[in-house]
Amino acid sequence: xxxxxxxxxxxxxxxxxxxxxxxxxxxxxxxxxxxxxxxxxxxxxxxxxxxxxxxxxxxxxxxxxxxxxxxxxxxxxxxxxxxxxxxxxxxxxxxxxxxxxxxxxxxxxxxxxxxxxxxxxxxxxxxxxxxxxxxxxxxxxxxxxxxxxxx
Numbered sequence: 001x002x003x004x005x006x007x008x009x010x011x012x013x014x015x016x017x018x019x020x021x022x023x024x025x026x027x028x029x030x031x032x033x034x035x036x037x038x039x040x041x042x043x044x045x046x047x048x049x050x051x052x053x054x055x056x057x058x059x060x061x062x063x064x065x066x067x068x069x070x071x072x073x074x075x076x077x078x079x080x081x082x083x084x085x086x087x088x089x090x091x092x093x094x095x096x097x098x099x100x101x102x103x104x105x106x107x108x109x110x111x112x113x114x115x116x117x118x119x120x121x122x123x124x125x126x127x128x129x130x131x132x133x134x135x136x137x138x139x140x141x142x143x144x145x146x147x148x149x150x151x
Contacts, residue, residue, distance in 0.1 A: 005040040005148070006083075008108045010118035011051045013138055018052070018074050019065040027138045030151050031117065036081040039150040043111040044082035047103060049075040085111045095129075098122040108133050117141045 009031065017032040024033075035042030056062045056071040085107055092106035101123050108116040113133040118124060127135040136144070145151035 005115075005150070006043055006111065006113045007035070007040055007115040007117055007141065008043040008045075008085075008104070008111060008113045008133075009035070009048075010104060010116070010120055010123065011048050011055065012119045013117050014048065014052050014074075014078070015055055015062070016119070016138075018056070018071060019062065021066075027142050031138055031142055031145065032078075034145055034151045036077060038081060039145065042078070042082040043085055043107070043113055044078050045085040045087075045107045045111075047087070047107070049078060083111070096122055096126060105131065115141055115144070 013028055014032065017026075017028040020026040020029045023029060032042075034040060053068070053071045053075055056066060057068050088103065088106055088110065092102040094102055095105055096102055098120075101120060104116065104118070104123065105126075107113075109132055116123065116131075116133055116135045117138055118135065119138060123135055124137060129135075142151060
């Protein structure tokens with residue numbers, strides 16, 4: 001267990017894990033399972049959980065793969081296992097090409113994350129920028145966890 005490793009998972013990673021519960025060896029399932037098992041400190045802002053539930057509630061494709069009650073149960077599991085991040089004190093500054101992603105970058109900084117795990121190309125393109133955390137894909141983060149013996 002390495003609770004000093006702090007990671008924030010993007011909404012797209014959590015949503016992918018939610019609809020991949022029938023595939024326990026999928027990358028996102030393994031990442032989330034390790035976080036719930038507290039192999040690393042999973043950082044979760046309520047904003048991200050609300051966004052995940054909202055996406056499930058409003059996206060017809062997702063409605064065929066999961067349900068709103070399943071998303072709410074998943075969010076509860078995450079809340080119980082994670083370090084919840086408080087709301088941002090101020091609106092995030094504009095740093096990404098998609099301003100909707102700026103809140104996630106601000107949460108990662110505020111939560112002293114080591115990693116921001118995302119499948120979003122608008123965030124992954126920032127991976128070389130000078131943030132106090134690394135921006136990585138789920139596959140890259142799983143490799144970090146495996147190398148540390150955490151997944």
